[in-house]
Amino acid sequence: MTRFEFVACSELIQILGLRADDERELAEILEKVSLDCVHYHTHGHFLRHGFVGAPYPNDFATWAAIQVRDRVLGERLGVVSPLDFSSLEELREEILTIIDDHLGHLNIVPRVIFGDPFDFMQSRIVEAPTGGIADSLETFRAGLARIQPSALYFHTIEASRRLGRPDTDFAVWLRESLGLDRLAAAVNRVDPYAGSLERLRTELLRLCDAELGLPLETGLPPAAGPESPGTA
Amino acid sequence: MKPASLEAYRDVAPPGTVEFLYRLSEKVQGRSFLHVNSTHQGGGVAEILMRLVPLLNDIGVKTSWEVLEGTLEFFRVTKAFHNALQGEEQVITEDMYETFLEVNRQNAERLPLQADLTMIHDPQPAALVLARKVPGAWVWRCHIDASRPQRRVWTFLRRFVERYDAAIFSLPKFAQRLSIPQFLIYPSIDPLSDKNRELSDREVAGILTRLGVPQDKPILLQVSRFDRFKDPVGVINAYRMVKRRTECRLVLAGGGAADDPEGKVVLAEVREAAGRDPDIHVLELPPDAHLEINALQRAATVVLQKSTREGFGLTVAEAMWKGKPVIGGTAGGISVQIVYDLTGYTVNSVEGAAYRIRYLLNNPEAAIRIGRIAREHVRRNFLITRHLADYLTLLHVMMGVRPPDPQPPRGQPPASDA
Structure with missing residues (x-):
C-alpha cells in the first residue's frame, strides 16, 4: 500500500498588465489571454479564498457584481461550475457566451464607475510537502483535519488539472491504496467550487467520519492556535 | 526589537504554516538573497526587513540587507521623485537626475552586490542595476502607489526598471506597462511586533x-x-x-x-x-x-x-x-x-x-x-509568515527551482511561463 503524503502549495501571482474597465473589454481580453490566466480567475480563485469565501465563486462574477455593480451578470457567471467543462478552453467559451448574451440584451455596456477595473493575472504554483503522511483512513482523516487550506486546493482542484481528469488525489488514494471505492466516489462528488476550502474540508471530514462510524462533526475545524504537526 | 525565529510564530500563524515554510525553504537552502533599500529605520520597508531578514536566515536562506548611503541633496531629490511617482507635480532638473545617478554609482562601487537574488526596494537605489555583472537575478520591489506617476520622472526611472528580471507591486493597480514580468505581493504585519503583540x-x-x-x-x-x-x-x-x-x-x-x-x-x-x-x-x-x-x-x-x-x-x-x-x-x-x-x-x-x-x-x-x-x-x-512564503516562492521561481510543469489535461497546451 502506498502512503499518502499531504502536499501544500504557495503561489506567486503575476500581473499581466491587461485591464478591463467595462464588460465588453472584459470579454475582449478574456478571449486572448492564456489558459493559465483563465485557470487563475476560475479554479485558482479558491486558493485565495481558503477561509472567507467570496460572494461569487470566480473572479469574473465577483467583479461584475461588486465592482461594476451588475448583479445580473454576476449571478449568471457565478453559477458556472468549472466541473461542467472538460477543458479550460470550453470554460472560457462558456464565460464569453454568457457575457456576449448579456450585453446583447442591454443598450449600454456596464462599466466601473466607483469600483476597480478588472486586472488579468496568472500565477505560478510551488508545491512542498506539509510533513503529513497517512497510511490508513484514520491517519488520513487526522491529516485532513490539520493541513493548510492550500493542501486542500492542491489535492482537489489543482489535482484535476494535473491528472487531466475529474478526479482528486484523495479519491485516487482512497480507491487505489485503501480499496474504499464508495468513499472515493463520494469524495469525488463533493463540489469543491461550492464554497470556501474550509467548507470543502468540513464536507470531506464528514464523509471520513461516516465511513469510520464516528459521530458527525459540525462546524469548522479549529482555525488557529497551537500548531500540531501535520503528521498523522 | 529582538530578532525573531520562525518557531516563535507557531502559535499565531495558521496551523501547518511553520512546517510548510521549513519544507518550502528546503530547495533554496544556502541561496543568497540580498535586499537593498535606503534606510535602516523608519518607514514600512525598514520595519518589514527588520523582521523578514532574520526569519529568512533562520530557515537557511543566506539573507543580507544593505542600505544606500546618500547625501542630504540625494534624499531631497529622491523625495521629489517619490512625490512625482505618487502623482504630485514636481520640478526635476537635470542636476537632480545627475545627483541620483552619481549616488547610485558610488554605492554600486561600495556595496557587495552579489547574490543569487537581489531585491532593490523602491526608487532610491533603482539605478544600482546598472552595476549588475555577476550571475544572479534582480527584482525591483516597488512599495509605493506609482499608478499615476509624473510622466518624465517615470520615463527616467523606467529605463532602470526595465533592466531588472522582474518587478513586484503591492496591488495590481500600482503596476505599470513594462516589458518585464510583474508580480503581486501584498505587504504584511508582524503579530509579534510592539504594534501588534498581545497586551493585557x-x-x-x-x-x-x-x-x-x-x-x-x-x-x-x-x-x-x-x-x-x-x-x-x-x-x-x-x-x-x-x-x-x-x-x-x-x-x-x-x-x-x-x-x-x-x-x-x-x-x-x-x-x-x-x-x-x-x-x-x-x-x-x-x-x-x-x-x-x-x-x-x-x-x-x-x-x-x-x-x-x-x-x-x-x-x-x-x-x-x-x-x-x-x-x-x-x-x-x-x-x-x-x-x-x-x-x-x-x-x-x-x-x-x-x-x-x-x-x-x-x-x-x-x-x-x-x-x-x-x-x-x-x-x-496578511501576516509576515505569508510574506515569507511569498519570498520563498519568488526565490523558487527566480532561481528556476520549480517542479515539472503539470501534465496538461487532454486537448490543452502546457502551462506557459509567461
Missing part, C-alpha cells in the same frame, strides 16, 4: 490613561497621518451623525504633522472641526509610538480608515488582527482586506461611515462576529 487589559488601560483617553464609553478610532486623503474631517462628521443618538468617543491618532507643512494645516483643520467636544481626542503621536497605537486599537470598539486615496492601508489589517470591525473607504488596498459584511465594511461617503458605525455600536454581536472573522482573515492572508 491592564497595559491597555495604563496607556490610555497616559494618553488622556477615558474608557467609559465606546471608542471610535482612526489611526493615520493628518492628511486630507485620510479624510479625518469626514470621520468627525460621521461621528457627529452617530453621536446624536449613540454615546461614543472619537480618537484621531496620527503623526507626521511636526515635519510636514501640509500635515500642520490638516491638523489645524481637524482641531477646528473637533471644536471643544470633550469626546473627541486628537492625538499627535511620534513615529515610534507602536505600543500606544496597539493599545488604542485594542481599546477601540470600531476602527475607521476612511481614506479617499490609500496605498495598501495596513492599519486596517492591524485593527482586524486585534479582532476589531473596521469601516474603510473604498480605496487602495482597503478593499482587498475588507470583505464586505464579513470582515468589515467598505463605505463611499460620510453618511455610509455613520450608518455602519451606528449599526456596529448598536449590534455588538455583529461587531464581535465580524471581528472574529477579520482576525482569521488576517491570520491567513
Whole structure:
C-alpha cells in the first residue's frame, strides 16, 4: 500500500498588465489571454479564498457584481461550475457566451464607475510537502483535519488539472491504496467550487467520519492556535 | 526589537504554516538573497526587513540587507521623485537626475552586490542595476502607489526598471506597462511586533490613561497621518451623525504633522472641526509610538480608515488582527482586506461611515462576529509568515527551482511561463 503524503502549495501571482474597465473589454481580453490566466480567475480563485469565501465563486462574477455593480451578470457567471467543462478552453467559451448574451440584451455596456477595473493575472504554483503522511483512513482523516487550506486546493482542484481528469488525489488514494471505492466516489462528488476550502474540508471530514462510524462533526475545524504537526 | 525565529510564530500563524515554510525553504537552502533599500529605520520597508531578514536566515536562506548611503541633496531629490511617482507635480532638473545617478554609482562601487537574488526596494537605489555583472537575478520591489506617476520622472526611472528580471507591486493597480514580468505581493504585519503583540487589559488601560483617553464609553478610532486623503474631517462628521443618538468617543491618532507643512494645516483643520467636544481626542503621536497605537486599537470598539486615496492601508489589517470591525473607504488596498459584511465594511461617503458605525455600536454581536472573522482573515492572508512564503516562492521561481510543469489535461497546451 502506498502512503499518502499531504502536499501544500504557495503561489506567486503575476500581473499581466491587461485591464478591463467595462464588460465588453472584459470579454475582449478574456478571449486572448492564456489558459493559465483563465485557470487563475476560475479554479485558482479558491486558493485565495481558503477561509472567507467570496460572494461569487470566480473572479469574473465577483467583479461584475461588486465592482461594476451588475448583479445580473454576476449571478449568471457565478453559477458556472468549472466541473461542467472538460477543458479550460470550453470554460472560457462558456464565460464569453454568457457575457456576449448579456450585453446583447442591454443598450449600454456596464462599466466601473466607483469600483476597480478588472486586472488579468496568472500565477505560478510551488508545491512542498506539509510533513503529513497517512497510511490508513484514520491517519488520513487526522491529516485532513490539520493541513493548510492550500493542501486542500492542491489535492482537489489543482489535482484535476494535473491528472487531466475529474478526479482528486484523495479519491485516487482512497480507491487505489485503501480499496474504499464508495468513499472515493463520494469524495469525488463533493463540489469543491461550492464554497470556501474550509467548507470543502468540513464536507470531506464528514464523509471520513461516516465511513469510520464516528459521530458527525459540525462546524469548522479549529482555525488557529497551537500548531500540531501535520503528521498523522 | 529582538530578532525573531520562525518557531516563535507557531502559535499565531495558521496551523501547518511553520512546517510548510521549513519544507518550502528546503530547495533554496544556502541561496543568497540580498535586499537593498535606503534606510535602516523608519518607514514600512525598514520595519518589514527588520523582521523578514532574520526569519529568512533562520530557515537557511543566506539573507543580507544593505542600505544606500546618500547625501542630504540625494534624499531631497529622491523625495521629489517619490512625490512625482505618487502623482504630485514636481520640478526635476537635470542636476537632480545627475545627483541620483552619481549616488547610485558610488554605492554600486561600495556595496557587495552579489547574490543569487537581489531585491532593490523602491526608487532610491533603482539605478544600482546598472552595476549588475555577476550571475544572479534582480527584482525591483516597488512599495509605493506609482499608478499615476509624473510622466518624465517615470520615463527616467523606467529605463532602470526595465533592466531588472522582474518587478513586484503591492496591488495590481500600482503596476505599470513594462516589458518585464510583474508580480503581486501584498505587504504584511508582524503579530509579534510592539504594534501588534498581545497586551493585557491592564497595559491597555495604563496607556490610555497616559494618553488622556477615558474608557467609559465606546471608542471610535482612526489611526493615520493628518492628511486630507485620510479624510479625518469626514470621520468627525460621521461621528457627529452617530453621536446624536449613540454615546461614543472619537480618537484621531496620527503623526507626521511636526515635519510636514501640509500635515500642520490638516491638523489645524481637524482641531477646528473637533471644536471643544470633550469626546473627541486628537492625538499627535511620534513615529515610534507602536505600543500606544496597539493599545488604542485594542481599546477601540470600531476602527475607521476612511481614506479617499490609500496605498495598501495596513492599519486596517492591524485593527482586524486585534479582532476589531473596521469601516474603510473604498480605496487602495482597503478593499482587498475588507470583505464586505464579513470582515468589515467598505463605505463611499460620510453618511455610509455613520450608518455602519451606528449599526456596529448598536449590534455588538455583529461587531464581535465580524471581528472574529477579520482576525482569521488576517491570520491567513496578511501576516509576515505569508510574506515569507511569498519570498520563498519568488526565490523558487527566480532561481528556476520549480517542479515539472503539470501534465496538461487532454486537448490543452502546457502551462506557459509567461
